[in-house]
Amino acid sequence: MRFLAAIGLLLILTVGVVDAQATDGLITSQNTTLFTGPGPSYEEVGQLSIAQPFTVQARSQVGNWVRIIHTDDSSIAGWAQTGHLPLAVNEFELSSVPAINTPDADMERANLQFTPAILFETPVLPANINTERLREIYETGQELGNDPFAVAKVGDCNTASGYFLQPISVGQFDIGPYDYLSDTVDAYGESFQRRSIASRDGFNVSSIFDPLWAMGADCNPNEPPLLCEYRHNPATVAFLMFGQNDILVLTRDQYREFLTEAVERSIERGVIPVLSTFTNRPENTEKWGQIMAMNTITIEVADEYDVPLINFWLAAHSLPSYGIGNDYAHLTQGGVGVTFTGREAEYGITLYNLVVLNMLDTIYHDIIEPEDV
Secondary structure, eight states, X not given: OTTTGGGOGGGGGTGGGSOGGGGTTOBXXXXXXXXXXXXXXXXXXEEEOTTXXXXXXXXXXXXXXXXXXXXXXXXXXXXXXXXXXXTTTTTOOGGGSOBOOOOSSOTTTSOOSSSOTHHHHSOSSOSOOOHHHHHHHHHHHHHTTOOTTOEEEEESHHHHSTTSSHHHHTTOEEOTTOGXXXXXXXXXXXXXXOOOTTXXXXXXXXXXXXXXXXXXXSOOTTOOHHHHHHHHSOOXXXXXXXXXXXXXXXXXXXXXXXXXXXXXXXXXXXXXXXXXXXXXXXXXXXXXHHHHHXXXXXXXXXXXXXXXXXXXXXXXGGSGGGGBOXXXXXXXXXXXXXXXXXXXXXXXXXXXXXXXXXXXHHHIIIIISOTTO
């Protein structure tokens, strides 16, 4: 992913040179819809029907979309969701095909009537991160004694969920075809089991600065949950996702103020903050304007401080019900651990886990243990 990202769109024209041996013997297990690009905003270009042979030519940055072609009929080709293909069953490894930096949305076809363009324009994962900037934050953390292999979770019920990263630590995990994430999982897996003081059901972004929410958690008097978490868990990377409760209780200015403070406090302690937009359904019309505004603010704050951003709002567009439950608050879970064997195309928490691991993989290899050093 990290070393192929810069190849760009031109690679689409040359992916046919990939060693076909890597994809020999792949047969569709269901009817698979094909698109002109890696996302549902792209035009549908047909289907690959069940029991048809296909070759994988390339993958998206996250890997949950792959470009495939019918083995015997090159006119049948397009992008499909990885989870709809039997790659895991065939022990196919996505590292065998190049990752290309194709836009995650087709701006000419995106529905911008009720959605700001920035939410479609912002990639699910950044094509590039500011390594110089993030290494400065990392080095500050090392001077303060931070653990380079510790992750902090900061957020609401979805971050506090036992299905977010934690199953990896107890073996309820199947990496499926995403083999390129293995070393990152090995490096950080133990830290995933920690229950964070800074993530809790009902939290909004202001809660992590309210000492009342830190009571009973071995925190100092008047110490807010975020700083208490960083004291107990001197992590190197923190994943922050708010929004589901914020839209109910905070103004947009308050959301920006507290999110900005969370980023600043993280940076001061040498913790690389990774922000994330949040998903919801268009049927939530009463709060749609607030959802759009707070997601836009999240992107703007990440851009202002030049820290990584996950645009999960866009990633979740490929999921049933946008990956959110009927309560418009909890990511769909499926009642299982973190298994990337098709569930990443069905459930919100599974796809979020996959995107987070991809982001952590980039930080790990570009910042923590860079290959160019």
